[in-house]
Amino acid sequence: MCGIVAYIGNKNCKNILINGLKRLEYRGYDSAGIGILIKSCNKNAESESHEAGLERNRLEIKVVKQSGKINDLEKLLEGQEVEGTVGIGHTRWATHGQPNQLNSHPHYDCSKKIAVVHNGIIENYAEIKEELIKKGHKFISETDTEVLPHLLEEILKTDPCANLLIAMQILLKKIKGSGAIVALGTDYPDELIAGRIASPLIAGISKDGNFFASDMPAILEHTHDFVVINDYETVRLTRDKVEIYNPEGILIQRDVFKATWTLESAEKAGYEDFMLKEIFEQPYGIRETMRGRITNGIFNFDELELDDDKIKNLKKIQIIACGTSYHSALTGKLVIEKWAKIPVEVDIGSEYRYRSPLVDENSLFIAITQSGETIDTLAAVKEARKKGAKVMAITNVVGSTISRESDSVIYTHAGPEIGVCATKTFTAQIIVMYLIGLYLAKRKNLLSEDALNGFINELEIMPAKVQQVLNNAGKIKKIADNTYRHTCFLFLGRIYGFPMALEGALKLKEISYIHAEGYAAGEMKHGPIALTDTKTIVVGVIPEDFVYDKMLSNLQEVKARNAKIFALVTEGDANTSKYADYTFEMPKTFEELYGILEVVPLQLYAYYIAKNLGRNVDQPRNLAKSVTVE
Numbered sequence: 346m347c348g349i350v351a352y353i354g355n356k357n358c359k360n361i362l363i364n365g366l367k368r369l370e371y372r373g374y375d376s377a378g379i380g381i382l383i384k385s386c387n388k389n390a391e392s393e394s395h396e397a398g399l400e401r402n403r404l405e406i407k408v409v410k411q412s413g414k415i416n417d418l419e420k421l422l423e424g425q426e427v428e429g430t431v432g433i434g435h436t437r438w439a440t441h442g443q444p445n446q447l448n449s450h451p452h453y454d455c456s457k458k459i460a461v462v463h464n465g466i467i468e469n470y471a472e473i474k475e476e477l478i479k480k481g482h483k484f485i486s487e488t489d490t491e492v493l494p495h496l497l498e499e500i501l502k503t504d505p506c507a508n509l510l511i512a513m514q515i516l517l518k519k520i521k522g523s524g525a526i527v528a529l530g531t532d533y534p535d536e537l538i539a540g541r542i543a544s545p546l547i548a549g550i551s552k553d554g555n556f557f558a559s560d561m562p563a564i565l566e567h568t569h570d571f572v573v574i575n576d577y578e579t580v581r582l583t584r585d586k587v588e589i590y591n592p593e594g595i596l597i598q599r600d601v602f603k604a605t606w607t608l609e610s611a612e613k614a615g616y617e618d619f620m621l622k623e624i625f626e627q628p629y630g631i632r633e634t635m636r637g638r639i640t641n642g643i644f645n646f647d648e649l650e651l652d653d654d655k656i657k658n659l660k661k662i663q664i665i666a667c668g669t670s671y672h673s674a675l676t677g678k679l680v681i682e683k684w685a686k687i688p689v690e691v692d693i694g695s696e697y698r699y700r701s702p703l704v705d706e707n708s709l710f711i712a713i714t715q716s717g718e719t720i721d722t723l724a725a726v727k728e729a730r731k732k733g734a735k736v737m738a739i740t741n742v743v744g745s746t747i748s749r750e751s752d753s754v755i756y757t758h759a760g761p762e763i764g765v766c767a768t769k770t771f772t773a774q775i776i777v778m779y780l781i782g783l784y785l786a787k788r789k790n791l792l793s794e795d796a797l798n799g800f801i802n803e804l805e806i807m808p809a810k811v812q813q814v815l816n817n818a819g820k821i822k823k824i825a826d827n828t829y830r831h832t833c834f835l836f837l838g839r840i841y842g843f844p845m846a847l848e849g850a851l852k853l854k855e856i857s858y859i860h861a862e863g864y865a866a867g868e869m870k871h872g873p874i875a876l877t878d879t880k881t882i883v884v885g886v887i888p889e890d891f892v893y894d895k896m897l898s899n900l901q902e903v904k905a906r907n908a909k910i911f912a913l914v915t916e917g918d919a920n921t922s923k924y925a926d927y928t929f930e931m932p933k934t935f936e937e938l939y940g941i942l943e944v945v946p947l948q949l950y951a952y953y954i955a956k957n958l959g960r961n962v963d964q965p966r967n968l969a970k971s972v973t974v975e
């Protein structure tokens with residue numbers, strides 16, 4: 346996730362910005378940059394002409410940016426004169442365009458009199474860019490962000506009454522999407538202007554100057570006094586004032602709050618671990634992944650770029666993935682086959698390339714990988730392309746190897762995941778699976794408009810339903826506190842619940858090191874039932890769906906063998922609790938969509954069990970975030 350830090354005060358800001366950006370490294374990034382307001386320097390001062398003297402006093406924004414780590418940016422800065430007391434800094438986590446120097450922030454307008462850093466996604470940037478190009482603006486990057494300084498420039502040019510603050514207020518009304526934006530202008534040397542829509546941004550106050558930051562850790566060493574900025578508000582930050590304007594442009598008062606967090610707890614936003622933080626970020630990750638694809642009931646997923654002929658001739662979809670991503674592939678198979686009536690084969694990356702797979706140009710090949718770097722998935726992609734298949738990658742990391750080695754890419758926008766085991770990237774992948782299934786069904790006219798709208802509307806409220814589950818995390822914790830000493834866990838589910846049973850078991854073994862198995866509940870009597878005794882916990886995924894009765898019978902069977910049962914049920918299900926020792930209620934949804942609500946309590950369950958056992962949940966033993974060896 347991008348990070349912003351900005352400063353205006355009486356100190357030199359270069360190191361303040363660099364150190365602030367370092368404090369935001371935990372958010373994940375692939376490039377970094379700073380922009381500082383400096384006096385234009387003329388090295389030959391003795392022989393300078395009058396014009397050159399004027400030039401020397403002119404202000405300019407010196408932008409220095411670099412792909413890679415902040416150390417790389419520091420190396421680039423060595424020996425460069427960038428003295429100034431007003432500046433903006435940014436760590437970029439690419440969403441539009443490769444993570445290279447050109448795409449890094451800050452971005453300039455045409456005249457280089459305005460520079461902007463931005464965290465978020467501008468959904469309508471392509472339209473804005475087109476309009477601005479018609480008006481003569483020239484763009485040099487592939488980013489959505491670059492439209493922002495140009496738009497500010499255009500507003501200032503066409504509206505004589507506008508200043509940078511007013512221009513930002515107008516801009517916020519023109520853009521769709523999310524954004525925390527900070528702008529710096531040579532004509533406005535004593536202020537920084539910010540606007541915010543659904544992306545984090547706070548202001549910090551100190552006796553030596555004021556700050557903007559995406560997150561407290563960036564500036565905690567300078568101040569513990571913060572001011573919250575809400576959506577659609579704009580802010581003028583000067584050396585000694587923080588002026589907040591409401592969406593109507595009226596100056597408002599806001600109390601300062603004192604942060605008591607330490608640096609370490611602030612990085613995790615107060616959560617004990619990154620994993621827990623990321624579990625709780627899932628409503629955001631789901632919303633961001635749907636952003637621009639489902640908006641106010643309108644479904645647009647044309648980025649799949651499948652023409653009518655391709656869809657008509659599509660004989661098979663082949664999905665490959667590893668680990669958690671494999672479980673989202675299994676969900677993809679279920680919903681695509683059900684809604685779009687296209688056969689889907691799912692393979693594990695490491696198996697696929699060695700098994701003489703049948704794939705050709707009439708197949709759609711989808712590779713799912715949160716990191717975009719898993720070697721087995723990449724090798725499978727190579728194999729499929731060799732055989733003539735077009736490969737579509739689904740990944741969370743822009744510019745990752747898979748995004749370069751595939752024919753097309755669909756990004757999940759869960760934000761960077763720091764915890765080794767996948768949580769928020771998984772639910773974002775599931776969303777993409779739903780979108781692909783619904784989109785293909787729509788294109789093939791296989792779902793009535795009502796049915797399609799029903800799913801779309803339900804997906805739009807899914808972040809709120811996931812939040813409802815998260816609000817009850819304490820209940821899961823209690824169940825974990827009561828059951829963590831058990832040594833055998835069997836996760837059972839059927840149909841849509843089966844991939845979630847697999848994922849629940851995987852999460853538990855990954856971070857608690859307890860033996861756990863995920864099974865299709867009907868298959869349980871062909872083996873795992875032999876394991877069940879008083880030491881076994883059976884986690885039953887039993888939503889209100891068309892296999893509810895069958896699932897209930899399976900749970901009764903394990904109950905009869907003295908296993909303890911923890912059941913995930915739909916709210917209002919009074920029946921299952923007759924057999925289950927513990928239950929957790931999920932909100933109601935469509936049966937195809939339950940998976941996303943089921944996996945969240947399963948992640949929490951694994952988390953709390955592992956914590957009870959004193960495990961390092963962010964860095965479990967023997968595991969890596971991206972597995973780049975065979």
Ligand code: G6P
Nearest residue numbers: 668669670714715716719767969
């Ligand atoms: C590693 C990670 C897992 C992940 C798997 C596949 O094992 O620890 O969390 O599910 O790789 O990774 P990918 O990046 O391809 O989704």
